[in-house]
Structure formats: structure tokens, C-alpha cells
Amino acid sequence: MTFDYAPAPESRSVVDIAPSYGLFIDGEFVDPIDGATFKTVNPATEEALAEVTEAGPLDVDRAVRAARTAYRTTWSRMPGSERAKYLYRIARLIQERSRELAVLETLDNGKPIRESRDVDIPLAAAHFFYHAGWADKLEYAGYGTRAYGVAGQVIPWNFPLLMLAWKIAPALACGNTVVLKPAETTPLTALAFADICRQADLPPGVVNIVTGDGATGRALVEHPDVDKVAFTGSTEVGRQIQRAVAGTRKGLTLELGGKAANIVFDDAPLDEAVEGVVNGIFFNQGHVCCAGSRLLVQESVADEVLDALKRRLSTLRLGDPLDKNTDVGAINSAEQRARIEELVRAGDDEGAERWSAACALPERGWWFPPTVFTGVTQAHRIAREEIFGPVLAVLTFRTPDEAVEKANNTPFGLSAGVWSEKGSRTLWMASRLRAGVIWANTFNRFDPAAPFGGYKESGFGREGGRQGLAAYLRTEG
Amino acid sequence: MDARLEVRKTYKLFVGGAFPRSESGRTYAVTDAKGKFLANASLASRKDARDAVRAARSAQGAWWGATAYNRGQVLYRIAEVMEGRRAQFEEEVARAEGISARRAASQVDLSIDRWVWYAGWSDKIAQVLGSSNPVAGPYFTFSVPEPTGVVAAIAPERSSLLGLVSVVAPIIVSGNACIVIPSLSRPLPAIALAEVLATSDLPGGVVNILTGRAAEMGPWLASHADVNALDLTGVDDDGLATEMEFAAAETITRVLVPPRKAPDWAEQPGLDRLRFFVETTTVWHPIGV
Numbered sequence: 152m153t154f155d156y157a158p159a160p161e162s163r164s165v166v167d168i169a170p171s172y173g174l175f176i177d178g179e180f181v182d183p184i185d186g187a188t189f190k191t192v193n194p195a196t197e198e199a200l201a202e203v204t205e206a207g208p209l210d211v212d213r214a215v216r217a218a219r220t221a222y223r224t225t226w227s228r229m230p231g232s233e234r235a236k237y238l239y240r241i242a243r244l245i246q247e248r249s250r251e252l253a254v255l256e257t258l259d260n261g262k263p264i265r266e267s268r269d270v271d272i273p274l275a276a277a278h279f280f281y282h283a284g285w286a287d288k289l290e291y292a293g294y295g296t297r298a299y300g301v302a303g304q305v306i307p308w309n310f311p312l313l314m315l316a317w318k319i320a321p322a323l324a325c326g327n328t329v330v331l332k333p334a335e336t337t338p339l340t341a342l343a344f345a346d347i348c349r350q351a352d353l354p355p356g357v358v359n360i361v362t363g364d365g366a367t368g369r370a371l372v373e374h375p376d377v378d379k380v381a382f383t384g385s386t387e388v389g390r391q392i393q394r395a396v397a398g399t400r401k402g403l404t405l406e407l408g409g410k411a412a413n414i415v416f417d418d419a420p421l422d423e424a425v426e427g428v429v430n431g432i433f434f435n436q437g438h439v440c441c442a443g444s445r446l447l448v449q450e451s452v453a454d455e456v457l458d459a460l461k462r463r464l465s466t467l468r469l470g471d472p473l474d475k476n477t478d479v480g481a482i483n484s485a486e487q488r489a490r491i492e493e494l495v496r497a498g499d500d501e502g503a504e505r506w507s508a509a510c511a512l513p514e515r516g517w518w519f520p521p522t523v524f525t526g527v528t529q530a531h532r533i534a535r536e537e538i539f540g541p542v543l544a545v546l547t548f549r550t551p552d553e554a555v556e557k558a559n560n561t562p563f564g565l566s567a568g569v570w571s572e573k574g575s576r577t578l579w580m581a582s583r584l585r586a587g588v589i590w591a592n593t594f595n596r597f598d599p600a601a602p603f604g605g606y607k608e609s610g611f612g613r614e615g616g617r618q619g620l621a622a623y624l625r626t627e628g
Numbered sequence: 629m630d631a632r633l634e635v636r637k638t639y640k641l642f643v644g645g646a647f648p649r650s651e652s653g654r655t656y657a658v659t660d661a662k663g664k665f666l667a668n669a670s671l672a673s674r675k676d677a678r679d680a681v682r683a684a685r686s687a688q689g690a691w692w693g694a695t696a697y698n699r700g701q702v703l704y705r706i707a708e709v710m711e712g713r714r715a716q717f718e719e720e721v722a723r724a725e726g727i728s729a730r731r732a733a734s735q736v737d738l739s740i741d742r743w744v745w746y747a748g749w750s751d752k753i754a755q756v757l758g759s760s761n762p763v764a765g766p767y768f769t770f771s772v773p774e775p776t777g778v779v780a781a782i783a784p785e786r787s788s789l790l791g792l793v794s795v796v797a798p799i800i801v802s803g804n805a806c807i808v809i810p811s812l813s814r815p816l817p818a819i820a821l822a823e824v825l826a827t828s829d830l831p832g833g834v835v836n837i838l839t840g841r842a843a844e845m846g847p848w849l850a851s852h853a854d855v856n857a858l859d860l861t862g863v864d865d866d867g868l869a870t871e872m873e874f875a876a877a878e879t880i881t882r883v884l885v886p887p888r889k890a891p892d893w894a895e896q897p898g899l900d901r902l903r904f905f906v907e908t909t910t911v912w913h914p915i916g917v
Contacts, residue, residue: 277764293899398866398869398870398873405880407880562853578911581909586909589909591912591913593913593914596765596767598764600762600763600769601761601771608880609880610880616759618759618771
């Protein structure tokens with residue numbers, strides 16, 4: 152007798168998507184001055200969800216001016232205790248509208264509703280709640296209390312509302328005003344957030360949302376009246392931003408790519424480790440900068456782990472992201488799927504062995520099955536480059552020293568995982584891995600109280616925790 | 629008249645704990661504030677800079693691997709050895725900066741005391757900059773500061789000793805290794821400091837001193853993939869600072885930009901410099917039975 156899942160779709164009726172959206176500047180939605188429009192699409196169906204504005208340089212300028220005025224006249228004069236209350240209000244509004252936001256996120260991004268409902272939206276609310284409490288306690292944090300002024304923030308499409316929260320919550324808590332550009336393919340929850348700012352009666356201009364593509368982002372980053380630039384996204388774009396900011400004295404924090412090693416020792420609880428490896432790379436379709444995209448497994452248990460891994464992957468349910476039983480959703484865009492396919496071909500061409508879970512892919516939308524490469528060497532592109540998709544490269548090691556060397560053999564340094572029951576070895580590994588976040592016997596855990604951010608080409612600065620406040624306070628003359 | 633002729637010193641570079649000449653064979657004449665010849669200093673080349681990066685990289689792991697207590701004692705030892713040679717430093721600083729013996733003595737006092745101040749930080753950095761994080765779940769989560777790695781620094785042009793010490797000490801106390809280009813016009817106190825570093829139990833390669841032009845070596849150091857951070861404190865030329873910041877982006881190198889106004893090195897430093905050259909690592913571990 153076999154049990155099958157009945158369809159369990161989350162209702163779309165909780166969201167009300169407007170046919171078109173303007174820009175959120177100075178507390179209201181406005182038509183663009185020199186902007187065009189583009190469509191945002193549901194990646195699971197290729198259905199156009201809404202028409203969105205592509206802000207031009209004049210629009211960006213208008214948003215920055217609104218942020219400057221709000222900073223000067225309102226936000227910088229308000230006691231921290233009052234700023235705190237606005238942030239608490241926003242946290243509550245996100246909680247109140249969480250179901251709507253989760254559905255909206257899943258529609259626009261393609262991620263399973265289970266993830267947007269249980270991870271993205273609750274963490275976004277938690278981020279505002281956590282930072283609200285800092286707004287009137289900055290003098291205890293050790294970075295002074297001087298805000299930068301206007302922060303220009305550019306965020307990616309993989310966790311749209313959560314990345315917005317990571318950027319806006321600490322910026323506002325520290326007394327900055329912001330102009331934020333959401334990713335081109337996932338603007339809808341940022342626009343819903345604009346409405347939340349209105350419901351919270353946040354003073355106009357404190358938060359401004361300008362939608363658009365890379366050109367809009369460039370205009371924002373290069374705007375001379377932006378005091379602080381914060382970016383999450385690819386290392387390549389991060390590099391361009393760092394160049395653009397050179398010589399300007401703007402504050403800069405970058406949260407960029409990764410190629411994390413998930414290291415499994417032979418004494419690890421293997422069932423848990425396999426779950427952790429699956430969560431590490433197949434969570435959010437692998438669209439995670441800190442994804443455990445390289446599995447380093449100790450040679451003595453490699454076969455056992457790989458067998459278990461493939462068994463487990465064969466049970467993952469890929470399909471309608473709105474279905475509550477879906478594990479693997481849609482790839483966010485055709486471009487991203489093309490990028491994944493290119494690297495997977497490189498894996499084939501360079502001699503690695505590909506295995507994909509046997510699952511039917513829906514006809515419409517952009518999809519990629521959970522895929523594992525074995526026989527990977529450190530020189531292979533799939534072991535060096537960020538794929539940002541559901542593709543795992545498996546390497547083996549014999550000794551802890553070899554594991555450390557292989558794990559660190561990358562220009563990135565965002566995260567790493569260590570699976571072992573031996574505490575002394577885990578801590579030994581943690582002190583040698585050059586990564587900003589190390590998960591021991593777990594993976595992909597996030598919390599507003601825990602600083603997150605990378606070493607080396609994974610960027611600089613931290614988000615979350617007391618240490619994350621430094622990104623939004625001027626510490627030098 | 630004293631019949632004895634003084635034995636002069638050859639001023640060389642300080643790389644990997646040794647005192648090589650520049651591989652280029654180049655030197656430049658160093659004069660005192662009044663233009664009188666003092667010595668020929670080595671004019672380091674890009675190749676010397678690359679050698680220094682290699683030396684710094686090889687030394688950094690063991691320096692960070694040493695206990696914080698040990699690093700603190702090494703920095704304190706530097707202060708002890710400087711104190712024993714203070715007459716030499718006073719003379720070097722007075723000649724280099726064209727200041728009175730009394731003011732030079734004060735600069736040396738401050739420089740020695742600065743080492744002592746930073747020595748005491750080595751085993752407090754993690755307690756002040758680190759944290760345990762109360763996450764919403766059954767996890768023990770803590771964050772610890774770790775050194776960024778290899779740092780290339782341009783030391784101040786005017787403050788030949790105190791400025792140099794104030795730049796180097798906060799970089800190395802947390803476990804970084806550094807390559808520093810000291811004052812171009814006043815380089816001799818830096819080499820005197822190198823002689824102290826070489827005899828203070830500081831592992832070779834943790835501090836490398838290259839006398840020469842920041843404009844020549846700086847952009848190369850900035851784009852070097854094995855340099856993790858830059859300290860541009862001593863870069864007075866905005867164009868050079870921008871060029872180095874631009875080059876640093878190639879490998880997402882962290883950049884401490886030049887200060888808006890020349891710092892008063894006599895002031896007690898805060899934590900900003902030290903903090904700029906550490907990364908935060910956050911570790912998560914489940915709690916359960």
C-alpha cells in the first residue's frame with residue numbers, strides 16, 4: 152500500500168496584487184519621472200503578476216532627496232525610544248500580515264510556501280523586533296551613536312522580504328533613513344512593505360522603495376548624497392560597487408557569494424547529517440549565498456552518506472510552490488536557470504559524475520531537479536564557482552587537516568558546516584575554517600541576534616547581533 | 629676633538645624577520661629636517677612587496693595560533709626592548725622630525741606606552757568584541773573576533789615613530805600579519821623599530837617594513853590577492869587613495885580609508901583601528917540530550 156500526498160495548495164485569495172505599482176517615495180506611491188515599466192513574473196507559471204516601475208536616475212535622485220529631508224527634519228531629531236516604537240509597530244504589522252506576505256513572496260519568488268511561511272516572514276518580523284530594542288540603547292553597543300545619514304541599499308531576489316528586513320531594520324534603528332532597491336525579479340513584498348510603512352505612520356521619506364534593474368541600483372549606489380551603501384548579491388556586482396564607492400568616503404558593507412563546505416566526519420550522526428546536507432543545499436532551491444554547496448565527506452563513510460543522500464533526495468517533492476507539501480520550488484528566473492545549466496554542463500564536461508533525483512518537472516515555469524555531482528576535484532568549476540542552484544558537489548577527505556585545507560581552498564568565506572559528535576574536534580575545526588558563520592551539526596540557521604557575514608570575497612561587515620550595528624554607525628571622523 | 633670615527637649603520641628593509649637590501653639594489657638619500665644627509669635608505673620595489681606579502685602570509689597562521697596571552701607578552705616585550713634603547717629612538721626621532729630632544733623624548737614615551745596599551749588588549753578583544761547570541765531556538769551560538777589575515781598599511785608621513793607604532797600595533801595584536809610602508813621622508817626610526825621587533829620574540833614575518841614609495845608599491849599591494857585588508861592612514865594623496873581603493877575591489881579587500889584630518893597620535897586611541905582588522909565568526913551548536 153502506498154500513501155500519496157493530496158494537493159494542499161495555499162489560497163491566493165489573501166493577496167491583492169495591483170495591476171501596476173509606482174515608486175514609494177516620501178511616503179506615497181508616485182509615478183516615475185524618467186522611469187519605464189517592466190513586468191514581474193511568477194517563476195512557477197511564467198504568469199505576469201504586476202507591472203512595476205523601473206526607476207531612472209531622476210527618480211532615484213528624488214528618493215534620495217526625500218530620505219535626506221526626512222533624515223534632517225524628522226528621523227535624526229527623534230529620540231531613539233520613539234524610533235524604537237516605529238520598528239516595533241512594523242514588526243507587529245509584518246506578523247499580522249504574515250500569511251499575505253508569505254503567499255506574495257512565494258508567488259513572486261517561486262520558493263515553497265512552507266519556507267516563506269516558516270522562515271522568511273517570521274524572521275523578517277523578528278529582525279524588526281530585535282533591532283527595535285537597539286534604537287534607544289545604542290550607547291551600550293560600543294560603536295557610538297552617530298548615524299551615517301542616508302543609506303542606499305540593494306538587495307537580492309533569494310529572500311526578498313527577509314533581506315529587506317536585514318537592511319532596513321538596523322539602518323532605521325541606528326537613525327539612518329533609507330532608499331532601498333529590491334531585486335528586479337522580486338519587487339512585490341518590498342512594495343507591500345511600503346504599505347506597511349504607511350500603516351505604521353512612519354514619517355514620510357524615512358523608507359523609500361525604488362524598483363528597477365541593475366541600472367537603478369547603480370544610480371542609487373553612485374548618488375553623491377548617499378552616505379552609506381549596503382549590498383547583498385553576487386561577488387561580481389559587489390566588486391563593481393566597491394569600485395564605484397572608491398574615493399567617495401561612503402560607508403560600505405557587502406554580503407556576497409559563497410561556496411560553503413559542509414563537512415561530514417565519520418563519527419557524525421549520519422541520518423541527521425544527511426538531513427543537514429539536504430537542507431544545506433536544497434533549501435530555497437539552493438538560492439542561498441551561504442548554501443552548503445560543497446559536501447566534504449570523510450572517505451570511510453562516503454558511500455554510506457551518498458546512498459542515504461540519494462534515497463532522501465528521491466523523496467523530495469518538487470512542484471507548485473504554493474502547495475504546503477512542496478519541498479523544492481521554482482528557479483527564480485530563466486537567466487538563473489541558464490546559469491545553473493551552464494555550470495552543470497561544465498561539471499559534465501570536466502568529468503564529474505552527475506546524478507539527479509527522478510522527478511517530473513512542470514511544463515511551465517523554470518525548474519531544476521536536485522542534482523549531485525560525485526568524482527569532483529577542487530579544480531572543477533562546480534567546486535569553485537557559486538552555482539546558486541540545487542546542485543551539490545561532493546568531495547572526500549581523510550584527515551581533519553585535509554578537510555580544513557579543502558574547505559578553505561576557495562576565494563569565498565561565508566559559511567561552513569561541521570558534522571561530528573566530537574565537540575573538541577568541532578571547535579578545532581571552527582577555529583581553523585575561514586568563514587563568517589559555522590554551523591555545527593546544523594545548517595542554514597538564522598537569527599537576528601546572531602551576526603552573519605563573510606570573510607574574503609564573500610564580503611565585509613556583519614548583519615545581525617550587536618556587531619551588525621557597526622554597519623550603520625559612523626565610527627570614525 | 630674626539631679622534632674616533634663613528635660607525636654608521638646601513639639601513640635596510642625588514643622582511644620575514646631578516647634585514648635584506650632591496651632586491652632592486654636601489655636606495656635613496658634621507659636627510660634631516662634641515663636637509664643634511666643622514667643615510668641612504670633602501671628603496672623597496674614591487675618585488676620586495678611581493679616577498680613581504682609571502683612572508684606575512686607564512687607567519688600569520690602561527691601568530692594567530694599563539695595564545696592571546698602569548699601575543700600580549702610579545703607586544704609588552706617590544707615595549708621593554710624599546711625602553712632599553714630609548715636614547716637611540718630619541719636621537720632618531722629628533723633628527724628625522726627636526727624636533728627638540730624634549731619633544732622627541734615625549735614621542736618615544738608615547739610610542740612605548742602605546743605598545744603597552746595594545747599588549748593589554750590581546751586577551752580582551754574577544755571579550756569586548758565577541759558575544760554569546762540569544763537565538764530563538766535550542767542552539768548555543770557565540771561570535772568571536774578573528775584576524776582578517778594579511779594587512780598592508782601605509783604609515784603616517786609626519787609622525788615617524790609614534791604614528792607608525794599606532795598603525796602597526798592594532799593590526800598585529802589580534803593576530804594579523806602586516807606589511808607596512810613607513811614615512812618616505814622620515815624612514816629611519818622605522819628601521820630602528822625593526823631592530824627592536826627582531827629581538828622581541830615577535831615571529832619573523834608578522835611585521836614587514838618596506839621603506840620606499842607608497843605610490844609605487846601601494847596599488848600592487850592593494851590588488852594582491854593575498855592581502856586581505858589595507859590601512860591607508862598615511863596616504864595624503866587623494867588620487868593614490870582612490871586608486872588603491874579601486875584596486876582593492878578586485879578581491880574584495882577591506883580598506884581603512886585615510887582620516888579626514890590628520891590624527892593627533894598623542895591621544896589615547898580607541899578601538900576603531902583594532903576592530904577594523906578583525907572578522908566576526910559566528911558558531912552555532914545544537915543544545916540537546
